[in-house]
Amino acid sequence: MNAGNRNLGVLKTAGVVVACAFLFGFAMVPLYRVVCEHVLGIKLAPGAVDRSRVAGLVEDAGRTVRVQFVTGVNSKLPWSFTPELSSVEVHPGKLTEVWFDATNNGGEAIVGNAVPSIAPSEASAFFNKTECFCFTEQVLQAGESRRMPVRFYVDPQLPRAVRELTLSYTFYANEAATVRLSAEQHTKTGSPPPAAG
Amino acid sequence: MAAANPAIDHDAHDDHDHKPQGFLHRWLFTTNHKDIGTLYLVFSLLMFFVGGTMAMIIRAELFKPGMQLVQPEFFNEMTSMHALIMIFGAVMPAFVGLGNWMIPLMIGAPDMALPRMNNWSFWILPFAFFLLISEIWMPGGGPQGGWTMYPPLSLEGGTNVAFMIFAVHLMGISSIMGAINIIATILNMRAPGMDLLKMPVFVWSWLITAFLLIAVMPVLAGAVTMLLTDKFFGTSFFNAAGGGDPVMFQHIFWFFGHPEVYIMILPAFGIVSEIIPTFSRKPIFGYQAMVYAIASIAFLSFIVWAHHMFSVGMPLGGELYFMYATMLIAIPTGVKVFNWVSTMWGGSMTFETPMLFAIAFVILFTIGGFSGVMCAIVPADFQYQDTYFVVAHFHYVLVTGAVFAIMASTYYWLPKWCGNMYSERWGKIHFWSSVISVNVLFFPQHFLGLAGMPRRIPDYNVAFADFNMISSIGGFWFGASQLIFVGVVIHAVYFSKNRATTQVWEGAHGLEWTVPSPAPHHTFTVPPVIRDDALAHGDVTH
Numbered sequence: 014m015n016a017g018n019r020n021l022g023v024l025k026t027a028g029v030v031v032a033c034a035f036l037f038g039f040a041m042v043p044l045y046r047v048v049c050e051h052v053l054g055i056k057l058a059p060g061a062v063d064r065s066r067v068a069g070l071v072e073d074a075g076r077t078v079r080v081q082f083v084t085g086v087n088s089k090l091p092w093s094f095t096p097e098l099s100s101v102e103v104h105p106g107k108l109t110e111v112w113f114d115a116t117n118n119g120g121e122a123i124v125g126n127a128v129p130s131i132a133p134s135e136a137s138a139f140f141n142k143t144e145c146f147c148f149t150e151q152v153l154q155a156g157e158s159r160r161m162p163v164r165f166y167v168d169p170q171l172p173r174a175v176r177e178l179t180l181s182y183t184f185y186a187n188e189a190a191t192v193r194l195s196a197e198q199h200t201k202t203g204s205p206p207p208a209a210g
Numbered sequence: 211m212a213a214a215n216p217a218i219d220h221d222a223h224d225d226h227d228h229k230p231q232g233f234l235h236r237w238l239f240t241t242n243h244k245d246i247g248t249l250y251l252v253f254s255l256l257m258f259f260v261g262g263t264m265a266m267i268i269r270a271e272l273f274k275p276g277m278q279l280v281q282p283e284f285f286n287e288m289t290s291m292h293a294l295i296m297i298f299g300a301v302m303p304a305f306v307g308l309g310n311w312m313i314p315l316m317i318g319a320p321d322m323a324l325p326r327m328n329n330w331s332f333w334i335l336p337f338a339f340f341l342l343i344s345e346i347w348m349p350g351g352g353p354q355g356g357w358t359m360y361p362p363l364s365l366e367g368g369t370n371v372a373f374m375i376f377a378v379h380l381m382g383i384s385s386i387m388g389a390i391n392i393i394a395t396i397l398n399m400r401a402p403g404m405d406l407l408k409m410p411v412f413v414w415s416w417l418i419t420a421f422l423l424i425a426v427m428p429v430l431a432g433a434v435t436m437l438l439t440d441k442f443f444g445t446s447f448f449n450a451a452g453g454g455d456p457v458m459f460q461h462i463f464w465f466f467g468h469p470e471v472y473i474m475i476l477p478a479f480g481i482v483s484e485i486i487p488t489f490s491r492k493p494i495f496g497y498q499a500m501v502y503a504i505a506s507i508a509f510l511s512f513i514v515w516a517h518h519m520f521s522v523g524m525p526l527g528g529e530l531y532f533m534y535a536t537m538l539i540a541i542p543t544g545v546k547v548f549n550w551v552s553t554m555w556g557g558s559m560t561f562e563t564p565m566l567f568a569i570a571f572v573i574l575f576t577i578g579g580f581s582g583v584m585c586a587i588v589p590a591d592f593q594y595q596d597t598y599f600v601v602a603h604f605h606y607v608l609v610t611g612a613v614f615a616i617m618a619s620t621y622y623w624l625p626k627w628c629g630n631m632y633s634e635r636w637g638k639i640h641f642w643s644s645v646i647s648v649n650v651l652f653f654p655q656h657f658l659g660l661a662g663m664p665r666r667i668p669d670y671n672v673a674f675a676d677f678n679m680i681s682s683i684g685g686f687w688f689g690a691s692q693l694i695f696v697g698v699v700i701h702a703v704y705f706s707k708n709r710a711t712t713q714v715w716e717g718a719h720g721l722e723w724t725v726p727s728p729a730p731h732h733t734f735t736v737p738p739v740i741r742d743d744a745l746a747h748g749d750v751t752h
């Protein structure tokens with residue numbers, strides 16, 4: 014028996030294990046989504062709920078759920094952003110509308126994107142939005158303010174234990190879209206776009 | 211085997227203790243497991259003092275409430291670098307060094323299986339730590355987001371972030387190569403008759419640790435690679451603005467991180483399982499139980515990672531699962547503690563310095579295990595998370611656990627390495643000074659944490675002042691005590707006139723105690739004959 018060959022064998026096998034482990038680290042990215050959405054029932058996709066489901070809604074007037082609103086702005090975005098109400102009490106199954114206000118305090122037009130999140134995460138699958146400013150990019154000119162609506166309902170199937178849930182938004186600067194926007198504005202006015210960066 | 215006749219083997223060399231001549235040639239190009247082991251150990255000691263200096267700065271700032279000495283950014287650099295250096299620079303290389311020195315001697319192998327790779331895996335480390343430490347002098351400074359590198363905070367710096375990431379990559383590559391080498395050595399190089407279940411527990415603990423290393427270090431490499439692309443190449447793995455999820459980083463990190471904490475303790479289990487039988491003059495109690503306990507701890511360590519993230523907002527089912535799975539680890543750990551105590555039970559014990567450190571390990575590591583179980587209780591951990599209670603927990607398991615075991619092993623094997631006995635008197639002074647000061651240092655931190663003092667902050671409420679001062683005094687005292695350790699080692703290597711015998715310790719058993727002291731440069735070029743009664747753990751059937 015030849016020790017050198019056997020060492021090479023260990024080296025190769027271990028090399029395969031190391032490569033698989035490295036790939037596994039990356040595989041955790043899709044796995045995380047699958048586990049969240051299909052095993053733990055956490056809704057990650059922030060998209061709008063199908064309108065046909067709204068039509069068949071039955072309001073559960075015997076139950077109230079408090080929905081709280083939390084807003085934040087990423088430090089790279091010179092905006093202010095607040096909910097008009099800090100919380101509302103709703104009956105599950107009832108379509109509700111609330112408003113948020115954003116102001117661009119900077120000297121340039123900026124594109125922002127809001128990223129929503131629901132706590133507790135078990136409730137995320139039962140919180141449905143039919144309309145939200147977070148579905149699209151928001152453009153605010155320098156100094157501009159905007160009132161933005163969110164229409165949502167809480168699914169009557171929401172587990173009984175959940176009496177309170179929190180909807181939070183963080184606004185981030187959408188840098189790519191902002192650069193595109195300022196390029197467009199400058200071609201319209203005829204002045205050259207500012208150097209990037 | 212090529213060199214069946216040792217006489218022929220010797221003809222090729224001038225003397226039995228043949229070493230390459232010239233300092234550079236000897237150390238830079240060495241492929242000898244003993245030289246590489248020494249390099250690792252010296253490097254680790256150096257890093258222990260670099261990381262220790264940072265700890266002294268932290269404790270000096272925390273001596274009194276209010277900002278005293280350093281800027282908050284620098285304080286955060288110190289906490290982040292202290293942890294990275296102690297984990298990847300001090301504890302892990304020390305274990306690899308001990309493995310390099312002792313595994314071939316314990317299994318009757320002439321060297322490590324892949325000696326050139328061995329050289330490489332060591333010499334990567336100085337470069338890794340050069341990259342990491344040089345960051346302190348760069349614009350933006352060193353990492354400030356903690357050793358856990360959670361984004362987005364850890365990505366707030368400039369290009370210096372890349373240095374931290376590449377340093378972590380290099381450390382990972384080094385430990386993966388070290389681990390592969392150890393696996394190949396243990397699987398292929400055992401002397402005939404050294405069956406797997408006859409190996410010393412230290413060798414077993416390293417075999418299992420090496421498997422953990424090759425399974426999780428690449429995951430860390432993947433996680434920091436994603437940090438790198440998020441920072442510099444516009445990906446959004448963890449960037450919420452781009453649809454990523456920062457909590458996912460924590461999952462990937464701790465999938466590495468929890469096995470990592472066992473990487474730092476399993477070899478310590480092995481060391482203590484060697485020392486306690488020697489000074490109790492009894493074979494280890496429950497050898498096979500010890501091996502299976504290590505294996506089950508290693509297995510469980512893969513499925514408990516989210517106990518570091520109880521407060522991120524996991525669903526209740528997840529919290530319960532991770533709580534119970536974590537508590538399960540206490541069972542095999544308890545088996546080990548029971549077996550160490552049973553080994554001592556009824557033994558004719560003596561208390562030389564290695565034994566003192568080993569006994570302190572058993573007691574103080576168990577305290578760290580208890581606070582770990584407390585942290586595992588979800589509703590309680592909501593209070594403990596990110597407080598000094600967690601700091602106290604992991605310093606009990608890492609300092610009085612891993613570091614004490616490394617010190618115990620140094621005293622235990624040093625006479626075999628250098629051929630001289632260390633000064634028992636000064637060894638004991640080092641021990642008592644360390645064991646008292648380390649408790650003055652870390653025990654009050656439990657109370658600080660319970661009272662709500664957050665970790666990783668340079669300033670705190672005056673209500674925490676007294677215990678912080680006590681803790682800092684313990685810190686300076688513990689730091690100073692380690693100078694005694696260096697003194698004892700230097701004295702033993704260069705000045706001691708007290709020659710060690712071949713067996714060194716009266717109760718020592720095992721192959722490493724059959725080669726002369728100091729162990730010659732080449733050992734077991736002819737495989738030794740294994741006598742079952744000479745094995746460290748006696749009867750192999752229990």
Ligand code: HEM
Pocket residue numbers: 358471472474475517518519536537539540543578579580581582583584585586587591594595596600603604607608611612
């Ligand atoms: C019975 C055994 C153990 C249990 C049940 C346990 C449990 C835990 C838990 C639940 C935490 C998270 C606490 C929090 O952040 O709120 C924690 C943190 C930690 N544990 Fe343990 N642990 C055990 C043993 C160990 C060992 C053996 C080591 C290392 C040798 C270790 C090292 C650490 C470290 C370094 C942290 C903090 C990591 C960080 O946040 O920076 N633990 N432990």
Ligand SMILES: [Cu+2]
Pocket residue numbers: 467468471514515517518
């Ligand atoms: Cu853990």
